[in-house]
Amino acid sequence: MQIHxxxxxxxxxxxxxxxxxxxxxxxxxxxxxxxNDLVVGQTLVIPITGRYYFVQPGDSLWAIARRFNTTPAxxxxxxxxxxxxxxxxxxxxxxxxxxxxxxxxxxxxEPRGTAVAEALITDTRRNAPFLTYLAPFSFQARRxxxxxxxxxxxxxxxxxxNRNVLMMVITNQEEDQFSDELGRILLNDxxxxxxxxxxxxxxxxxxxxxxxxxxxxxxxxxxxxxYNQFLRKAKARFQQEGWLMSTALxxxxxxxxxxxxxxxHDYRAHGEIADFVVLMTYEWxxxxxxxxxxxxxxxxxRVIEYALTEMPSSKIMMGQNLYGYDWTLPFVQxxxxxxxxxxxxxxxxxxxNVEIQYDxxxxxxxxxxxxxxxxxxxxxxxxxxxxxxxxxxxxELNLRGMSYWKLGLSFPQNWLLIQDNFTVRKR
Numbered sequence: 001m002q003i004h005x006x007x008x009x010x011x012x013x014x015x016x017x018x019x020x021x022x023x024x025x026x027x028x029x030x031x032x033x034x035x036n037d038l039v040v041g042q043t044l045v046i047p048i049t050g051r052y053y054f055v056q057p058g059d060s061l062w063a064i065a066r067r068f069n070t071t072p073a074x075x076x077x078x079x080x081x082x083x084x085x086x087x088x089x090x091x092x093x094x095x096x097x098x099x100x101x102x103x104x105x106x107x108x109x110e111p112r113g114t115a116v117a118e119a120l121i122t123d124t125r126r127n128a129p130f131l132t133y134l135a136p137f138s139f140q141a142r143r144x145x146x147x148x149x150x151x152x153x154x155x156x157x158x159x160x161x162n163r164n165v166l167m168m169v170i171t172n173q174e175e176d177q178f179s180d181e182l183g184r185i186l187l188n189d190x191x192x193x194x195x196x197x198x199x200x201x202x203x204x205x206x207x208x209x210x211x212x213x214x215x216x217x218x219x220x221x222x223x224x225x226x227y228n229q230f231l232r233k234a235k236a237r238f239q240q241e242g243w244l245m246s247t248a249l250x251x252x253x254x255x256x257x258x259x260x261x262x263x264x265h266d267y268r269a270h271g272e273i274a275d276f277v278v279l280m281t282y283e284w285x286x287x288x289x290x291x292x293x294x295x296x297x298x299x300x301x302r303v304i305e306y307a308l309t310e311m312p313s314s315k316i317m318m319g320q321n322l323y324g325y326d327w328t329l330p331f332v333q334x335x336x337x338x339x340x341x342x343x344x345x346x347x348x349x350x351x352x353n354v355e356i357q358y359d360x361x362x363x364x365x366x367x368x369x370x371x372x373x374x375x376x377x378x379x380x381x382x383x384x385x386x387x388x389x390x391x392x393x394x395x396e397l398n399l400r401g402m403s404y405w406k407l408g409l410s411f412p413q414n415w416l417l418i419q420d421n422f423t424v425r426k427r
Contacts, residue, residue, distance in 0.1 A: 001420040002051035003384045005358075006042045019046045031412045033343050034350040041356030041365070042346055043384040045416045055091040068095045103394060103422045104401035106133035106167065106278065106317060109155065109408065116153040120408045124155065127407060128162035130418045132425050133211060135167035137406070139203070140174070143185050145195030147203055156207050163426040165244070168209035170200065171216065178218040180260075187219070187226040197237055204243065210427075211275075212238050215248040219264035228269040235273050244275040251281050251303040251319075255310070271311020278403040279303055282321040287337045291327035291378040295320060296362035297389055304397055317403040320390055322411050324381025329368075341409035345381035356383075363389040384413040391421045401425075 004015060012023035012035055027035050029047040053064060061072040061083060068075075076083040079093050087093075109124050111117070128134060136155050140148040147170070159166040172183040185192055200212060212234070219227060235245045247270050250261040257263070270277050281300040285292040300318070307316055324345050325337035340348070345365075349356050352369035359366060366380045394402060401422075404414075418424065 001416060002046040002048060003388060004044045004046055005385070006038050006040055006044065008040050010038065012038070015044065015046070019048055019052055021046060021048055029412070029416055031343065031410065033347045037350045039346060039349045039354075039356055041358065041367070042349070043365075043413065045384050045413045045420075047416070050097045051095045053093045053095050055087045055089055055093065057089055059087055059089075061085075061087060064093060069098060070096070097420075100421065100423045101395060102425050103399075104132040104276075104317065104425045105130060105418065105422075106135055106401070106403040107131055107322075108135045108137045108169065108404065108406040110137040110406050111151040111153065116151050117408075121154050121158075123408050123410070125158050127415055128158050128164055130415050130424055131162065131164050132401065132427060133167045133403075134159045134162075134164040135169050135213060135403075138169040138171040138173065138215065139200075140171055141182060141186055141196060143182055143192070145186070145192045145199060147196075147199050149203070152207065160208070165210045165427050166208055167211040167213045167246070168200070168204050168207075169213045169215055172219070178216075180218055180220045180223075183216055183219040183227075183264075184223060186216075187223050187230050193230065193233075197234060200234075201237065201241065204241070209243070211244040211246055213246045213248065213278075216264075217248075217250065218260050221263035224264040224266055227264055228266055228273070231270070231273045245273075246276050246278065247274045248278045248280055248319075249307075251279055251299075253302050253306045267307055267310035271307075271315055274315065276315045276317055276400055277307075277311070278317045279307060279319050280405075281319045282405065285325060285380055287325060287339060288335075290331040291325070291329065291337070291380065293359065293362040293364035293366070293380050294324060294382075295390070296364060297393070298362065300390070301393060304393070304399070308397065313398045314400050316397075316399045317401050318390065318394055318399055320387070320402050320404050321382065322404050322406060322409045322414065324379060326377055326379045329376040329378055339409075340379070340381065341411060342381050342383060342413070343410040345379055348379065358383075358385060382411060382414070384417060387411075387414050387417055388421075391417060395421070 016023045025047050030044050065072045065075050072083050136150050172179055174182055238245050249265050252262050281303050282295040284299055285294040323339050327337040349367050354367050354369045356365050356367050364386045365383045368378050370376055
């Protein structure tokens with residue numbers, strides 16, 4: 001497959017002709033929300049095997065082969081040209097697909113309200129084939145060791161049908177807010193802790209969960225070792241059942257990083273105890289803060305590179321957002337940006353008739369517009385380029401895979417590029 005960025009005056013038909021496919025195939029693959037109103041800077045994933053490269057000034061067959069990790073002889077053979085043939089600018093070279101590596105993918109799914117939305121079930125069913133794990137969010141622990149269950153609806157059935165490991169996400173949330181006091185009780189009151197573990201085992205057996213995933217956040221710094229000891233105890237218990245155990249970790253860049261979110265998360269201990277971890281490498285740009293990329297590539301890399309000093313790469317899943325935000329400018333503390341999916345961002349750019357730009361430093365698309373009330377807006381989101389940059393990082397650092405927050409936000413290009421880059425491991 002190939003990523004193409006829309007240029008001025010291009011149409012789906014002209015793009016399809018350039019790549020030897022059809023407009024209908026491009027529309028279907030990308031679920032193009034604006035086929036008759038393409039936006040300059042919008043990306044498309046062209047559904048072809050391999051890709052095409054159009055020769056640029058100064059190119060040589062040797063340089064192109066090196067760029068795509070192949071040989072001049074192979075490129076010449078595939079394209080039925082001589083190795084010594086001069087290349088003319090604009091000449092189209094076919095680049096064969098690169099070998100795929102195996103990786104694991106997880107996605108959280110968060111049903112809200114009193115019933116699971118049919119659209120959320122549909123999106124989960126559509127994308128479950130590309131997942132190793134499916135993680136309903138979340139079972140909330142109670143102070144007496146019992147569990148408040150999320151809406152599960154069809155999720156266990158979808159996981160079975162798609163050979164997904166059903167992940168039991170357990171949080172220290174009370175009324176949807178992380179509670180350090182609840183964490184203190186669960187980690188230090190042994191009778192409550194034992195009851196808590198018994199309830200986890202009973203519930204996991206009832207629904208068929210095969211990975212127990214602790215997302216304990218904003219714990220007291222003094223509970224760091226208590227959390228480690230709890231995880232050791234839980235791991236020994238779950239191992240008897242033949243289950244995996246995983247944890248979610250705040251995005252740290254050093255062992256001594258301070259702050260309520262970070263101090264109780266011991267990367268080295270989690271790397272030793274858990275089967276794998278999910279690094280929450282997103283929300284630099286968040287709904288309550290100033291406009292910026294949600295998961296800029298530089299900070300994401302720094303978190304992962306620190307994690308690699310504490311645990312093997314085979315235990316690390318990079319966290320990745322499936323959404324963006326629309327901020328009203330100028331940013332005022334206490335205001336909240338509007339969350340939107342990549343597809344909604346494209347539709348918004350088309351409606352406002354503005355070009356989509358791409359920041360190569362943070363590897364993310366963005367645009368600005370003025371609304372009907374004269375207010376300026378700045379939108380950051382994800383596209384095929386930004387997700388490919390993250391996939392390249394997964395491959396470069398040989399990570400276990402990627403974990404998405406969260407399903408229900410339409411981003412068809414992500415799933416296309418998973419197929420192009422990886423073989424998804426099923427367990």
